[in-house]
Amino acid sequence: MDLDRRSLFSGALRHRGSQQSDAEQLALKQKYQARLKEVEAMEPLSGLSLPTLLVEHRLSRRNFMMWASAMTAALMLPPIFEKQVAEAASLLNRVPVIWIEGQDCAGNSEAFIRSAGPTVEELLFQTISLEYHETLMAAAGFQSELRKQTAAQMYKGKYVLVVEGAIPQGESGAYCTIGAAGQTFYQEVQQLSAGAALVIGAGACAYYGGIPKAYPNPTNAVGVSSVVSGTPVINIPACPMNPINFVGTLIHYILTGAAPALDSTGRPIWAFGNLIHNNCERRAHFDAGEYVQQWGDLGAQNNFCLYKMGCKGPFTYNNCSIVRYNEGTNWPIGVGHGCIGCSQPEFWDTLAYERPMIDANIHAPGIAGLGVEAGADKFGLGLLAVVGVGIVAHAIASAAGGREKVPAAVSSSNTDAPSGGTTEKKEGE
Numbered sequence: 351m352d353l354d355r356r357s358l359f360s361g362a363l364r365h366r367g368s369q370q371s372d373a374e375q376l377a378l379k380q381k382y383q384a385r386l387k388e389v390e391a392m393e394p395l396s397g398l399s400l401p402t403l404l405v406e407h408r409l410s411r412r413n414f415m416m417w418a419s420a421m422t423a424a425l426m427l428p429p430i431f432e433k434q435v436a437e438a439a440s441l442l443n444r445v446p447v448i449w450i451e452g453q454d455c456a457g458n459s460e461a462f463i464r465s466a467g468p469t470v471e472e473l474l475f476q477t478i479s480l481e482y483h484e485t486l487m488a489a490a491g492f493q494s495e496l497r498k499q500t501a502a503q504m505y506k507g508k509y510v511l512v513v514e515g516a517i518p519q520g521e522s523g524a525y526c527t528i529g530a531a532g533q534t535f536y537q538e539v540q541q542l543s544a545g546a547a548l549v550i551g552a553g554a555c556a557y558y559g560g561i562p563k564a565y566p567n568p569t570n571a572v573g574v575s576s577v578v579s580g581t582p583v584i585n586i587p588a589c590p591m592n593p594i595n596f597v598g599t600l601i602h603y604i605l606t607g608a609a610p611a612l613d614s615t616g617r618p619i620w621a622f623g624n625l626i627h628n629n630c631e632r633r634a635h636f637d638a639g640e641y642v643q644q645w646g647d648l649g650a651q652n653n654f655c656l657y658k659m660g661c662k663g664p665f666t667y668n669n670c671s672i673v674r675y676n677e678g679t680n681w682p683i684g685v686g687h688g689c690i691g692c693s694q695p696e697f698w699d700t701l702a703y704e705r706p707m708i709d710a711n712i713h714a715p716g717i718a719g720l721g722v723e724a725g726a727d728k729f730g731l732g733l734l735a736v737v738g739v740g741i742v743a744h745a746i747a748s749a750a751g752g753r754e755k756v757p758a759a760v761s762s763s764n765t766d767a768p769s770g771g772t773t774e775k776k777e778g779e
């Protein structure tokens with residue numbers, strides 16, 4: 351993560367800390383310091399330490415501090431907490447983690463392990479004391495079962511349980527059994543969550559059921575929050591979840607010993623508190639009514655807004671437009687495809703199709719006044735409400751009164767128009 355990315359974070363995210371007085375920040379810093387001392391006194395559980403891994407992978411301390419600086423901004427903390435975030439990251443080897451998988455593709459695990467060069471998040475993942483992970487561990491059969499049970503007993507009340515994948519409830523859970531004893535995944539989640547300090551739902555399937563829960567949901571799959579009771583659940587959706595959001599959640603846990611502030615669906619507000627539309631690099635084109643109309647047109651060549659190609663950014667809460675993927679290399683909209691809303695509940699049934707949720711060419715009497723000038727939050731919530739009552743075809747851009755522009759070469763045969771040139775499209779055309 352480079353310095354540019356740090357400034358991008360700082361600019362795009364409103365620091366929660368900036369709303370606090372100096373005295374409040376100082377009190378919080380002291381609280382974090384006391385907690386860090388407590389964690390530091392614990393025995394390291396993993397043989398791998400972050401400083402050693404940084405040296406092995408030729409990542410300098412400066413690189414790491416730049417990463418810590420960006421992570422601090424991502425957590426919506428002011429810069430005075432950077433040192434503590436770095437310290438918390440180096441203490442991740444004190445956290446025992448049990449990672450189980452049900453109905454999934456292992457994409458969230460792979461998000462950590464499949465890249466050309468290790469990112470800081472990947473190195474941190476190596477330092478975590480991963481007591482059990484079906485996909486990554488060498489043990490199999492009864493041996494791995496024993497490993498899981500031993501870890502659950504040894505670290506009772508202290509371990510973080512990561513659940514990846516949906517949980518089928520149909521046929522008494524028989525659609526997904528785990529291990530040599532054939533226990534259902536449903537039972538496994540219930541038993542292991544009861545002894546955990548915290549449960550993390552990793553990815554879209556653990557969040558709301560993902561693909562397994564999509565219509566007609568033949569296995570009666572559900573997300574982890576529907577199965578766990580009595581232990582805090584933090585959902586980190588997206589398909590896959592972004593490693594930075596997972597590591598950030600663990601760092602927050604090390605700093606505070608608790609779950610971060612969550613929204614009504616259990617997602618950390620620091621990561622899922624903003625619509626991606628608010629921080630999208632194509633937003634100026636949306637505001638100007640400049641859209642890609644078909645794949646490969648001049649609008650696409652000029653990185654116009656993808657709303658008409660089905661982008662669901664105005665309905666999707668996530669920080670991917672800021673933190674991006676693969677160490678900030680890029681994200682779906684950056685490479686030319688609209689958002690399919692992968693961090694929203696039930697997105698396979700409601701958002702993942704390549705057409706606009708609401709037809710941008712037709713006026714929308716039911717949402718009068720909700721044009722492109724509307725604030726994105728109002729826009730997203732308003733449209734979701736409209737869809738919720740079953741009204742399907744409505745306008746957004748044209749609600750602003752003939753403001754829509756389309757690339758000249760697309761709207762007519764005028765291929766002489768300058769690249770990226772636009773033609774005013776009059777109301778009613």
Ligand code: SF4
Pocket residue numbers: 626627630631632633634636654655656657661662663664683688689
């Ligand atoms: S509709 Fe999609 S592409 Fe357009 S500005 Fe919003 S998030 Fe970006």
Ligand code: SF4
Pocket residue numbers: 588589626666668670671681682683688689690691692693
């Ligand atoms: S752009 Fe949309 S679909 Fe893509 S990762 Fe972000 S939230 Fe998910």
